[in-house]
Amino acid sequence: MAVTDTAIDRIKDMIISGELAPGDRLPKEADLAERLGLSRNSLREAVRALALINVLDVRQGDGTYVTSLEPHLLLDALSFVVDFHRDDTVLQFFEVRRILEPAATAMAATTMSDVDVEDLRKILDSLPEDPSVEQLVANDLEFHHRIAAGSGNAVLCSLIESLSGPTARARIWRGLTQEGALGKTREQHVAIYEAVANRRPEVARAWATVHVAGVEEWLRQAL
Known part of the structure; x- marks a missing residue:
């Protein structure tokens, strides 16, 4: 769980810093995992968690995107x-x-x-x-x-x-x-x-x- 929390924090930091803006597509899973120094499994768990709270939008066959981050979401x-x-x-x-x-x-x-x-x-x-x-x-x-x-x-x-x-x-x-x-x-x-x-x-x-x-x-x- 601690590793997943780290992955969540790192993706969150990318959004807060402006590196990822609302509507942006996340890099490919393998590339992002390597860049953040995480396993692909930890990254997947982090993405699932952030999708549940509407920070990320996982689109099958297309990729994972940052949502609009509107308050209602x-x-x-x-x-x-x-x-x-x-x-x-x-x-x-x-x-x-x-x-x-x-x-x-x-x-x-x-x-x-x-x-x-x-x-x-x-x-x-x-x-x-x-x-x-x-x-x-x-x-x-x-x-x-x-x-x-x-x-x-x-x-x-x-x-x-x-x-x-x-x-x-x-x-x-x-x-x-x-x-x-x-x-x-x-x-x-x-x-x-x-x-x-x-x-x-x-x-x-x-x-x-x-x-x-x-x-x-x-x-x-x-x-």
């Missing part, structure tokens, strides 16, 4: 790890959401285009008057996704997206058991939208905090 591995969360850690995910989402919402209030703000309104309007819990949660996830993307920060957006899975089940549970959950969600979404549409970042931040903290506090009491 690199943070996919985080989403994979998050999927293994235990129920007793879901509150911790909400605590992280409460830190990240208000910041993203404040940023969205200053960076979202008018077209994107209008699309946000359409998402709110697309929710039926008497939706099912599944429709409500799907609408909620799409609403928050658009705001995260609207922050203009791809890393922040990817981090928030990775938290969607562990918290979605709690959202459904709340919708099924808490009286007035639909009305609260709809009301707070409208308040967040209006703050974003009116370009009021601190108001948007405050409403996003209230929104996430409300679900968190309900879950804390329910548990």
Whole structure:
């Protein structure tokens, strides 16, 4: 394992130094192994590991390439790890959401285009008057996704997206058991939208905090 770690570090150094740029093809396996002073087996293991976390893209019959290294690709591995969360850690995910989402919402209030703000309104309007819990949660996830993307920060957006899975089940549970959950969600979404549409970042931040903290506090009491 230590030899494989060394191989990973050496390929990583080539990327960080700019010797290998996004989209570049790696040298042939034999040449690269000799150049790095590694066995071909160690190099293959390193390539497999880096492909799993989307740093490298192995194309059968073509070669191995450095990916685009875009945040959404690199943070996919985080989403994979998050999927293994235990129920007793879901509150911790909400605590992280409460830190990240208000910041993203404040940023969205200053960076979202008018077209994107209008699309946000359409998402709110697309929710039926008497939706099912599944429709409500799907609408909620799409609403928050658009705001995260609207922050203009791809890393922040990817981090928030990775938290969607562990918290979605709690959202459904709340919708099924808490009286007035639909009305609260709809009301707070409208308040967040209006703050974003009116370009009021601190108001948007405050409403996003209230929104996430409300679900968190309900879950804390329910548990």
